[in-house]
Amino acid sequence: MAKAIYHTTVTWKGGHWGRLVCGNGAEMDFSAPPDAHGHAGVMTPEDAFVAAANTCIMLMFLWTCERFKIPLIAYECRAEGTKVVELDRTEFFTQIILRPKIRVTDCDETRVRRALQSAQKYSLVANSVKSQVIVEPEIVVV
Numbered sequence: 001m002a003k004a005i006y007h008t009t010v011t012w013k014g015g016h017w018g019r020l021v022c023g024n025g026a027e028m029d030f031s032a033p034p035d036a037h038g039h040a041g042v043m044t045p046e047d048a049f050v051a052a053a054n055t056c057i058m059l060m061f062l063w064t065c066e067r068f069k070i071p072l073i074a075y076e077c078r079a080e081g082t083k084v085v086e087l088d089r090t091e092f093f094t095q096i097i098l099r100p101k102i103r104v105t106d107c108d109e110t111r112v113r114r115a116l117q118s119a120q121k122y123s124l125v126a127n128s129v130k131s132q133v134i135v136e137p138e139i140v141v142v
Helices: 045-068 109-121 124-128
Strands: 008-014 017-022 027-031 072-085 091-104 132-135 138-141
Touching: 045 072, 045 091, 045 109, 045 124, 045 132, 091 109, 109 132, 109 138
Parallel strands: 091 132, 091 138
Antiparallel strands: 008 017, 017 027, 072 091
């Protein structure tokens, strides 16, 4: 079994502020959401969780489009994570819904749907979370 290791480092900056440095060099400030005494306008762990699924499936979809020779024109996806709080104040995401808007040329919709299914099947992030990942595409063939 092949193995890869990814690294991140977080540093507390005071208050409800942190700095994230990724092993690949990307850096950004983060905070808790405003409703949890954090700050608006910066990445939150909740945003990062939903974004991880969204970005991973998009990249896997691009890969499957190349493999399936699908002439992709545009891809944009809005993702929505549903968080619940149990009686003991335990919080978790129950589901992530991805709503990609996909535009292709000279391709039937069935091939695009198969590519999306393959992207979800092989998504590292979607396979690593216990939340249900649902894909509800809007496909336009021009």
